[in-house]
Structures are given as structure tokens and as C-alpha cells.
Amino acid sequence: MTSVAVAAEGLTKRFGDFVAVDGIDFTVAAGEIVGFLGPNGAGKSTTIRMLCGLLRPSAGRGLVAGIDVAADPEAVRQHIGYMSQKFSLYNDLTVIENLRFFGGIYQVPRASLPERLAFAISMAGLEGREERLVSTLAGGWKQRLALGCAILHRPPILFLDEPTSGVDPQSRRRFWDLIHSLAADGVAVLVSTHYMDEAEYCDRVALINRGKLIDMASPAEFKRTNLGGELFLVECRPLGAAIARLQDTPHLLDVAAFGNSLHVLVEDSAYDSESLTALLRQGGVEVSLAHTIAPSVEDVFVRMIGRTGGPH
Amino acid sequence: MRPLRLKAIAVKEALQILRDPISLVIALLMPFMQMILLGYGINLDVRNLPTCVFDREASQDSQALLKHFQASPYFRIVETPSTYRDVIRALDGGACRLAIVIPPDFSQRIADSGGSAVQALTDASDDNTANIAIGYAQAVVGAYAAEATAGAAARAGLSTGPLQPVAVQSRVWFNEDLESRNFIIPGVVALVMALVGAQLASLTVSREWERGTMELLVSTPVTPMELMLGKLAPYFLVGLLDAAFCLCFAVFWFKVPFRGDLLVLFLTTSLFLVVVLGIGYLISVAIRSQLGASQIGLLVTMLPTVLLSGMAFPIDQMPKAVQLVCTFVPARYYIAILKAVFLKGSGLLELWRPVAALLAYAAVIGFFAARAFKKRLE
């Protein structure tokens, strides 16, 4: 990792008495993808908005491209591209009209505009849809167009606030491919998401809860250091009885339902698949499968949010 | 100020106007409807005004004058009382709205062509009609006197009566064909432009807030000044178009004579547009919903322009305090300019006072409008 593109130093935002973002510190390097993870109301959007100069920090500071955002938000704006959580392109304009508008706003030189427009359109996969009104596009197209508008001026720093929310899984994969190719060109990307599986696409994830940064690490490191136990996948029926049976068992750290199965977290080497199956059978639960699995970020996330208190 | 940005904003705004039914209705339909409704609705024309004539001379001359009144479409002689008491009874009872008293020495006075020749009494309950009626009566007497003293400097005055003192109405001077419409229509044009300009501009920033596009716009390097100028540019063109339409309507439909210079009209109209667009923009920045902003826009333009601009009610007849308030109504100056340009053919030099007032207004509004928009979400 080379130069620091974004740095938050004790970044804080208060709305009246309510502390939405509470002294957050982190950095994003050029070419790095940092994922912002956290439950609703954790303070992800507020942090991003402060870094874009849309909200004034109550304390601490944000350095974007080496510039203090609070001191000179306008200077920061040429260097950033922003996708807000709520779609905010012009629905009553066509695809190409939106792109042209942002091209003009960012003063993309006339000579390079056609090439940039063409790049944005092909990147977003919107060829042949240039004249469509944006209001008639489906979610995935809209989000990719928004990304296209945000990178027209080739900003070295991108802030993407839940860019894949409400987008089907296939479009989401495609969207992440785009983010990766931008990062490969040296763009620093700060991206918030609700989808835990997307954390695995990031170079580092920052877990935020109740305005505080709880942990920041690569997805692998994050899982290794934060889980604090062994994870089992258990397929059994009925789930309710199984959860009830496991809840007050010694050395058992956590139980969570994942679809039709359970993720059971136990202290290291306290149980193996057989002893866990036996334990459940004693409680009259029918067990069809039980084995250890590699934890996902979601497992860690659920566990950590449980430890630090749920959403506000 | 970057030309590329200004152009991008202006083009975007123009496209949005073209695709927004509300804006289109305001820009295209409203001026037409308002010109028709207000042009005909606010009609202070006095026609067939019930009039009684007390002829105290009963000479050939006074009968000739009476004929002039009868020939005029504005008066209908309903009574010819023979005593003052009857005159007053007729006025009080509402049988007539105007009474003309021809003095016993009428012929002599006309021959002397000086002083007041005829007394006019009106029912003062309707000030406006009274003023107009007296203006017309004066013109009839004037026309007669001019005829009677052919060649002599014809200037007929009206004596002032005990019921209603009559000041010489200089306004009638330039309106020799006696159409009150000539005074009303320029006011209507100003009103329509104020309404359309302020209404359209009031939607422009509030639309961005309402549709959630502001968040992204604020994150770009656009400056408040660029945003304002870029956004208002297409509305300025629309406003000029509407002004041209209204003014053509005034000339070709309502037959208001146009004696002035088109360039003067264009410059002053542009100035007035800047003022009303600025007002609308200020409202739009302050209020984040389109409906709220347009309602406020309607309120702050419609009421003062109708009531306090001299459009329908002469300012010089208002109480002093209200006259002071009128000083701050921009339409007042534009209406004065329009009347002067249309009816008198005045040039910029003669109009320096109202033009200076509008310039000052535009400067103040522009100053605040350029600073009103803050690039923050809070």
C-alpha cells in the first residue's frame, strides 16, 4: 500500500445530543478497497458525508487527498467521486444527458469527453440505452450509471454508499468487478454495504457499530482474530428446540440460525461434531449433519454486534 | 465562473423544464390564461355610466355640450334635474353616478377659455370609477371646448364642487381614446411576468431537494454562483418569451397603443425579469418543497403586485404609510415604465427613476440570491 488517500482522525458527528459518529480513526490507501460494515444507523453514511464535505464534523478531522475537508471542502470535491445511498441522478433526464451533465460540472475537457462518455457507458453496460430516461432503468443499471457519473472526471478517490443495495446478486457481482478494476488503476475506494458477503471483496473491512469503529482488518484477519472459537454448521430439526437446547450449555459461545441450519460457535476444542450431535439428540432434536466450517465475515459480524450491543 | 459548468446546468435545467408538466403549464399556459382573465376581469372601463346633467344655462352652447355627452359611449344621461337638490338626491339615491352641472355663464366661460367651466359631482364610494368618470367627463368637455374655441389653446378645466373635489387627472392626458384598459393592461403584463417568473424560479432549487438530487449536486465542485446563473438562464429566456407574448397580446389583442422604443422595452423587461427570477430563486433556496415554494412565490408576487403597484389602485391616493410600502414593490416601477413606454413613448433618460429603482432592486436581490445557497446538507 502506497500513499494515504483518505484519513479520518477522531472524526465525530453529533446531531444535538445524539452522537452518530464517535471518534473514528482509519485510513484508505491509494488503490485500496475499504468496506464499511455496520447495522442500520451505525454511522456509515454520516462518516462518508463528512468526508465528502457534505456535513461538517463536530470534532476530529478528515483528510481527503491530503486536504482537510472541513477547512476546504471545495478543494476536496475535484478529487472525489460520490455515490449517495439514495439514488440521486436525474430521473427525468436520459442516460447520456446525465453523463453529459456531470461531464460539464466536472469540466471534463471537450476533447476527451466523447472517450470518457463511451468508457462510462461501456463500463456500466449501457450501450444502446443512451437515450433511455433514467426513470425507466432497473436498479442495477441505475447504480452502474451512478458509478459511471461518479468516475467521469477520473477521481483518485471514490466514496460509494451502499452502491449495491436493492440490486440483484448477478448485478452485484458485476458491480464489484468494476470496483476492483478501478482500484487496480490506483483509485482509493471507500464503500459501505449491508451485504456481509461483499466484505470478502474488500482489501480491508471496517466494522462500525453505534458510531464507533470496532475493528478494521483484512477479511481473513478479521475472521481469525474476532471469532474466538470454532464454528460448526448443524443441520437439524426443529430449529427452535435446538436453539433452546444449546443456549445455556457450558463452553458454547453463540448460536445463530442461517436459513434452515444453525451456526454454532463453541470454545476452541470444547466439542467435536459427534459430541455436539449427541448433545442435540439428548434434547430430542433430529440432526442430519454437523461439521466445522470456515467462518464468513457475517458470522464474525453477528458475533461482534452481539458483543457490542445491537443497533440503536 | 466556468463556461462548461454554466452550460451543463443551463442545458439540464432546460431539459427539466421541457419534461416537467407543471413548469410547462406555468411557462406556456399561465401567461395566456392570465392575460385573458385579468385583461378582461380587471376592467375599469366606464361605459354607459348613469349620468345626470343640470343645465343652468340652457343655451345653444350648453345643449351642444350635452350632445357631446350623449354621443360619448361612456355616459348615459338618465336625468336632467332642474335644481341642485334634485342633483344630490339623484346621486345619493344611486340613480346616477356622475352629475354634470353646467353653470349659468357657461358660454361666457368657454369664450374666455379660462378657469373652470363645468362642475362634476361624483359618488365617491367608488373612487376608481369616480376618477375615471371625471377624467372622461373632462375629456368630453375639453373636446367640446377645443371645438368651440377653434384654434385657441384649448384647455378645459373642471371646477371643484362641494361634494367631491376634483383634481385635474393628468393620467387621462396620454390616454386620449379614453380606454382605462390602456392603463390596466401594462399592469396585467407586469403581474403575469412577476407571477410566472417567481413561480418558475421558485421550483428550481426546491426540485433538487425534493427529488434527492441535491446531495450529489452538493458533492460536486459547482459554485453557488454558477448554480444560480446556470439555473436561471433558461428561465430568463422563458420569461422573455412570455414577456414578448404578453406585450404582443397587449398591443394586438387589447389594442394598447405602443409609442415607445422596442430596445427600451427589452432592456427594462430584462431588468424586471432579473428581479422576479431572483425573488423566486431566493424562495426556492429557503423552502425545500416545490409546492411550498411556489405557494410562497405566488403570495409574495401576487398580493403586492395587485394591491400595491398602482396597477388597479392609484398609489397617490393611498395613505402615506402604505405609499411607503409601495416603494418596495418592484412591479410598481416596471408598470410605471411600461405605461410610459407604451403610452408616452418615453426613453431611458426620462425613465431613469424607475429604472434606477429596478437596478437597485436587482442588485440587492442578486447579492442575496448568489449567497443564499449553502453547499451543505444541514
Ligand SMILES: Nc1ncnc2c1ncn2[C@@H]1O[C@H](COP(=O)(O)OP(=O)(O)OP(=O)(O)O)[C@@H](O)[C@H]1O
Ligand atoms: N441529519 C441528521 N439529523 C439527525 N440525526 C441523523 C441525521 N443523519 C443521520 N442521523 C442519525 O445518525 C445515525 C447514523 O446515521 P447513518 O445514516 O450514518 O447510518 P448508516 O450507518 O448509514 O445506516 P444505514 O445502513 O441505515 O444507511 C442514525 O441513527 C440516524 O438516525
Ligand SMILES: [Mg+2]
Ligand atoms: Mg447509510
